[in-house]
Amino acid sequence: MPLFTSIYSDLLELLLPRYCSACSIVLQTSERHICLYCLYDLPLTRFEFYKNNPLYRLFWGRVMLQQATALLYFKRCGKARKIIHQLKYKGQSDLAYQMGFMLGLTIKQSHIFEVPDFIVPVPGSASKIRSRGYNQCTYIANGVADAANSHVREDLLKTGKSKSTQTRKGRYARYLNVKDGFISKAEENQEFSILIVDDVVTTGATLESCARTLQERGFSRISIAALAWTS
Ligand SMILES: [Zn+2]
Structure with missing residues (x-):
């Protein structure tokens, strides 16, 4: 310098x-x-190194996935929680990109994880995007795509009905809330593989709903990746 x-x-x-x-x-x-x-000192899960990891097993009997991974364990008062809070509520979209890039590198370096044709961020509701100024999942997805040499496709999945906030809902209530929350009008070759990207997985209801929506559109090769998992 x-x-x-x-x-x-x-x-x-x-x-x-x-x-x-x-x-x-x-x-x-x-x-x-x-x-x-x-x-x-980040609490890395290393889920990218084994297919039947705990996050993958969370979706058994719910929705068929190719692979599932999360970069970090999300604990109360832990580093992952602070990072997610900053990128979600404090306007740190660059941090979302940086963490997404780290997640993308783990996928690229994994011997079992297929690098997807398309990266699809979990869509944010219009009201949240208005209040936060951005969808943090889009920035995470951009980081993943740049690290893994893939492409972001926000047009494949959109929010449907407006959703009430999920923060204080239980697992079944969350599922009902998001069940019809997404739509896909994709006119794409359904042979393409898709990776859906989220910030935090708790019950998995949101990702389950996103994956189902794309599967109903004919896509069968769907994986998920998140920055953190609340084990
Ligand atoms: Zn520090």
């Missing part, structure tokens, strides 16, 4: 410090969103 640029960057860091999204420590110039310590 040229001397002037380096001094300018250091000055900027001093005047406008950036903070780690996982532990809130001040970031060094070379760090982006997450400090090096937290990067090495």
